[in-house]
Structures are given as C-alpha cells and as structure tokens.
C-alpha cells in the first residue's frame with residue numbers, strides 16, 4: 001500500500017504555515033502544480049507556484065476540478081472556497097521542495113540520480129526497462145527534472161519501492177544544490193556535457209562543476225572522462241567510480257562501433273577481456289545512451305552476459321504525444337509508449353483540447369502503477385474518464401477487463417492487443433478523436449499504425465508546447481489587461497489549422513485572425529468558438545460570415561456599404577473591425593475617407609465597431625522608427641476623430657510580432673501576434689527567447705556512387721569532377737522546397753552533417769552531395785530545424801522566413817507533438 005500519505009494538518013505543521021483548516025483530517029496522497037492534471041482530487045494538494053504562469057490564477061480551476069487543499073503565498077481573497085484547506089507559506093516552491101525532501105529522507109532505498117546535457121530521460125527509461133524485473137522502481141514521470149518536476153517525482157517514493165531513478169536538469173547556477181538535496185542519490189550518472197552557451201552557463205567547466213553537485217554524497221559515480229575534461233578523477237565525487245570511453249582508457253573501453261541500417265555492433269574491453277554487444281539502434285545519441293546503460297549495469301555488478309541480453313531488447317521511448325490524421329476522418333493521438341495515471345491525465349487533457357470531432361474515444365491498456373490496489377486504481381481512472389468527458393472506452397488487458405463494471409461510459413474490453421486487432425474489422429470508428437495510450441508491453445504502436453493514415457516520408461513536425469511557450473513569451477511583454485489577437489492566416493503560417501487554433505483557444509488568446517472567410521469557416525466547423533476576424537471579406541463570402549459569426553475587417557466605404565446592405569433588416573450590433581491606412585498603402589481608410597465612414601456608421605444600427613486598427617510597415621527596423629512613430633500618431637488622431645462621432649470606444653491595436661518586442665509604448669488595448677508564435681522575430685537577435693516550432697524532415701530514397709565526370713539531374717547541372725556519392729531525398733519544389741535551393745545553394749542535415757544539394761531541384765525529389773559520408777537508404781534528412789534554421793534558408797535564397805514557412809505545401813503531412 002502506498003505510504004506517501006499525510007494528514008493536511010501534519011503538512012501544515014511541517015511548514016509552520018498559517019493555516020485555515022476547515023477539514024484538518026483530509027489525507028494527502030498526491031501533489032500537483034498544474035490544475036489540469038488532477039486525478040485524485042480529494043487526495044491532492046495544489047501548490048500555487050510561480051512558474052510560467054502564476055499558480056494562484058488557477059486556484060479557481062483547481063477548485064472546480066474538486067481540489068480542496070491548497071498551499072499559497074499570496075494574500076488573496078479565498079472566501080469563495082470556504083470548505084477548502086489553505087496553507088499560507090512564504091514561498092510555495094520551497095514548501096513543495098521541503099515536503100519532497102522530507103519524504104525522501106524517510107525512505108532508505110538505493111536512488112540513481114541522472115544529470116547531463118542530453119539523454120537523461122532516455123537513460124532513465126532504459127534503466128527502468130533493464131532493471132524493472134528485479135526491483136520495485138519509482139522514477140521521474142516523463143522528463144520531470146526541474147525545480148518543480150523533481151519534488152513531484154520524489155514525492156512518489158513509497159515503502160514498497162526498492163530503487164528510485166530520478167533525473168535532474170538545471171538552467172542556472174545554484175539550482176543543482178537544491179535538486180541534489182531532494183534526490184539525495186546514492187548512485188550518480190553523468191550522461192554528457194554539451195556546449196556551455198546552449199544552457200545559460202559561462203563556461204563548460206562552470207557547467208560541469210554545477211552539474212556534479214547532484215553527486216555530492218554518492219557512493220558510485222558513472223561517467224566518461226571525455227565529459228569531465230579539466231577535472232582530475234580525484235576531484236570527482238563518489239567513493240567508487242566507473243568510467244566509460246569511446247576514445248581512451250576506461251573501465252569500459254569501447255574500441256569499435258559498426259552501425260548498419262537497424263542495429264549497431266559495439267566492441268569493448270572490460271576487465272581485460274574483449275566483449276561484443278549488439279543494440280537495436282544506429283543513431284549516435286542512442287548508441288551513447290546505450291553505452292551509459294551498459295556501464296551502469298556493469299558498475300552495479302551485473303555479469304557482462306546478463307547485461308548483453310537486456311541491451312539487445314531495449315526499445316525506443318517517446319515522451320511526446322503525437323496528433324496525426326487517422327482513418328475514417330478520425331484524429332489520432334498516439335501515446336503508445338506509457339500508461340500510468342498521471343500521464344493519462346495529461347494525455348486526456350490534450351484529448352479534451354481537441355474540438356474538431358464531437359466524439360472522444362480512449363484506447364487504454366492495463367496500467368502500470370506501483371503500490372496501488374487494482375480496485376482503487378481503476379475506480380480512480382473511471383472517475384477521471386468521467387471528469388475529462390471521454391465518450392467511449394476500449395480497454396485492453398486482463399485487469400482492465402475484469403474491472404469493466406467500474407466504467408459507466410460506452411465501453412468494450414479485449415484481453416490482449418491481438419484480440420483487439422482481430423476484431424478491428426467489426427469495430428467502427430468515424431469522425432472521432434482517438435487517444436491511444438498503452439503500457440510498453442502491450443505494443444500499442446501496432447494499433448496506432450493501423451489507425452493512422454500512412455505518413456508520407458516527408459513530414460512537418462509541429463511542437464505545440466513550443467508554440468504555447470512562444471505565446472507566453474509575448475504575453476510576458478504586455479502591460480496588464482492588453483489582449484492578444486493570434487494571427488492564424490495561411491494555415492497558421494503553414495503550421496496547421498484547427499490544431500493550432502485549438503491550442504490557442506485553450507491558452508485563452510482573445511481573438512483569432514484569418515485572411516479569408518473559408519479559413520474562418522473551417523475553424524468554426526472544427527469547434528473553435530473564439531471571435532475570428534476575417535481580413536479579406538469578399539462580398540461572395542458575406543453569407544458565410546454571418547452564418548458562422550465571423551467578424552469582417554472593413555477597409556473601405558464600398559465594402560462597408562455592401563455589407564450593411566447585405567445584413568438583414570432586423571440585424572443589430574454585428575461586430576466589425578475598421579482598418580486604417582497610416583502608411584502601408586495597401587488597405588484601409590485614410591483621413592479624407594472618414595466623413596463618409598462616419599456617416600455610414602451613424603445611419604445604421606446593424607453594426608458595432610468592435611476594434612479599430614492599423615498595420616505598421618517596419619516594426620523590426622530601427623532606421624524607420626521615425627516613420628513608425630508618425631504612423632502611430634496618425635492612428636491615434638484618426639481613432640479620436642472616429643470615436644467622437646461613435647460615442648463608444650472600440651479596442652485599438654497596431655502591433656505585430658516585432659512591434660510587441662520593440663514598441664511597448666504602442667500596445668494600446670490589443671496586439672496582433674503572428675510569426676513570433678511560430679518562433680521567428682526579426683527584432684530579436686537570433687530569435688533569442690523563442691522556441692523552434694516547426695521541423696521539416698524527409699528521408700533518403702537511394703544512394704548512388706558517381707564516377708568522375710558524370711552529371712546529376714536535369715540539364716546536367718550537377719557535377720562532381722572527382723566523382724563521389726549522392727543521396728536522393730523525397731522532397732522537391734512541389735513540397736515547397738524552392739528551385740532556387742538547387743546546385744549547392746541549399747543545404748540539409750544528414751546524421752548531424754550539413755550537406756549541399758547537387759543539380760537542380762526536381763518536382764518531388766532532389767539530390768544531395770554526400771561524398772565521404774556514411775549514408776543509407778531510409779536515413780532521416782532534416783530540411784530545417786532549430787540548428788538549421790528557416791532564417792538561414794531564407795538568406796540562402798534571398799527571401800524572408802515567412803515565405804519559407806508558408807511555402808511548405810499542403811501535401812506534406814503535419815504531425816503535432818505535445819509533451
């Protein structure tokens with residue numbers, strides 16, 4: 001039985017908190033900081049932590065979800081929650097960390113602490129796969145490794161657990177000492193150390209020393225001397241040390257690595273003997289992570305033969321949810337790698353955020369959860385499905401099937417994955433969003449393969465978390481109360497449509513804007529209820545604009561006249577937006593048009609002017625600031641003139657992305673965030689502070705060796721004078737890869753190496769010069785990502801990031817990721 005239980009009164013005592021406890025006998029089983037991940041509301045304690053958002057703003061939401069216990073630091077009025085317990089402390093994050101440390105110190109089990117620049121989560125998950133049979137393991141969920149994630153992870157330790165595996169990640173000095181105290185590992189693993197600048201440290205050595213603080217009290221340290229360069233072995237923490245290396249003497253000394261299409265053979269010297277291993281991966285990162293796991297097993301005393309068996313069976317882990325188009329007009333959320341109640345809550349939340357289909361279905365396997373009685377666990381899951389409004393459950397597994405009576409919704413059960421697959425022809429799916437969530441051993445990837453449409457080998461991956469973070473980045477720049485209109489024109493700058501709008505709606509932007517009515521209609525049909533401004537409302541679209549409650553931009557007297565004429569006689573207060581031309585010379589009313597505009601507005605009750613706005617022409621360029629200021633002044637003066645006659649005050653907005661970054665004085669009532677949400681802002685040096693949202697990937701179709709003098713492609717434009725090797729990849733100008741990238745102008749990344757195009761870009765393919773590189777059919781090719789940015793591509797062909805992004809053609813499948 002789980003033993004991380006405390007009476008709320010006891011926790012109040014521990015914190016020496018000022019407490020209001022109408023129910024002092026409530027028992028706390030779960031801690032949370034995110035009001036969306038509620039699973040066991042009665043047994044949960046909500047910490048109002050200041051993270052990206054202020055947790056105090058989510059108390060109402062948490063209360064609505066049934067939470068009755070809160071730790072707060074701000075002095076707010078909580079009178080509305082009279083039946084809830086409130087503990088007031090000075091610092092809610094510190095309190096969370098203290099409680100976790102308290103729980104850690106009550107338990108005497110071996111704990112592995114993992115840190116490093118990359119690979120923490122994979123190494124943790126693989127060690128779990130390798131050691132799971134022998135220990136009762138408690139581990140960090142997903143990549144919970146932050147100042148908040150670590151205490152939430154460590155809180156889970158119970159008396160039943162015999163091994164803990166926790167990861168720790170930091171972004172600045174001082175943080176690791178705190179995490180080290182909470183995790184207090186007995187065994188330490190340093191995965192690797194990347195470049196310093198990428199993580200906010202002055203130098204590599206400073207970063208290394210900071211990370212090593214996790215290991216202050218470890219008995220055993222597993223590391224590579226390659227990553228601890230500059231420190232002597234005696235300066236490293238740990239009574240015992242176990243080293244591994246691919247290029248020098250070490251306890252586990254790798255001598256050769258040979259990779260083929262699906263696997264790698266690794267040869268090493270260990271205790272003066274040569275041993276050979278095979279692992280089911282061929283990419284560099286996976287090979288390194290495998291070697292780290294291998295070293296750990298040997299350091300823990302496993303015989304080489306035992307370790308060998310485990311490593312050969314490792315499977316890939318994915319921490320991301322993927323949203324993909326499915327069969328029969330379904331949307332599929334693929335989370336086929338894990339199943340526990342807290343990650344289920346997060347996945348259900350993502351399911352809930354999808355409005356494109358009325359029906360929501362969950363395909364779920366038996367759960368893996370330590371120290372819980374089955375009845376209790378599955379009753380909790382049943383309540384969760386009800387709370388998250390799941391319409392239909394397909395349960396797979398013997399345990400889940402035996403608990404069928406707990407579930408009140410439409411439900412069917414199958415004992416095994418194979419039984420489900422056998423029945424697939426008679427199970428109907430249509431127009432629904434389907435979440436596929438299963439524990440590793442149920443191999444639900446077989447199900448997701450059958451339900452998703454075959455993915456073309458060129459895909460645009462969209463990271464929805466990154467988009468949400470970029471939204472927050474711009475929100476942080478706004479004065480309190482300033483609203484956000486998110487620009488989702490041109491399929492959200494090529495990134496998607498309802499998928500992006502759903503996320504923005506969920507994150508409570510105030511407005512959306514599209515270019516054409518069609519785009520707005522598509523969003524309405526996909527369940528988007530936010531107000532939507534249409535920037536080019538043609539008369540032919542008026543009927544649809546009215547039917548779908550879209551709000552037209554009015555930019556001329558003639559369009560205004562025809563819209564008023566079109567609206568039915570009884571219409572009153574239909575919302576429109578007035579566009580002013582203050583210097584763009586494109587669309588909009590100018591000073592001399594105002595009398596006519598005002599007369600038309602005065603004569604009708606059919607309309608309400610919701611906002612008045614203008615577009616600035618050069619917000620990213622200092623050299624045009626004078627002109628920009630003139631535009632802003634003109635806008636204010638025209639606005640005043642209009643409102644004098646209107647007698648009410650529509651919202652004002654002028655700033656686009658770069659304007660938000662550079663012109664805080666002109667935020668007015670609302671801003672219009674566009675390309676910044678997608679990760680680009682010409683006003684920020686190297687887009688610093690923004691996350692990359694889109695990654696365009698393709699694959700190698702064939703590799704060919706060329707003799708000296710042979711030519712490549714149409715018109716014989718590609719030449720390798722000394723011969724060499726080329727790779728043909730599945731992307732061409734019809735996919736949006738501009739012909740100007742041909743003949744070496746454009747570059748792509750294969751296995752981490754930048755390679756140029758050779759010859760002309762064809763319609764559906766192009767060729768890359770991969771002379772001297774190990775490249776195989778099926779290898780992944782990156783067209784752009786965070787390393788090889790759209791900004792660089794834009795420079796290569798003398799255009800702007802907007803064009804590169806929006807040009808990715810609609811035949812390239814979009815896959816949306818959510819962590």
Ligand SMILES: *Cc1c(COP(=O)(O)O)cnc(C)c1O
Pocket residue numbers: 487489535615655656657658672673674675676
């Ligand atoms: C596209 C657009 C924006 C957004 O511009 P970004 O530079 O992408 O932020 C703002 N306002 C109007 C009128 C637009 O058409």
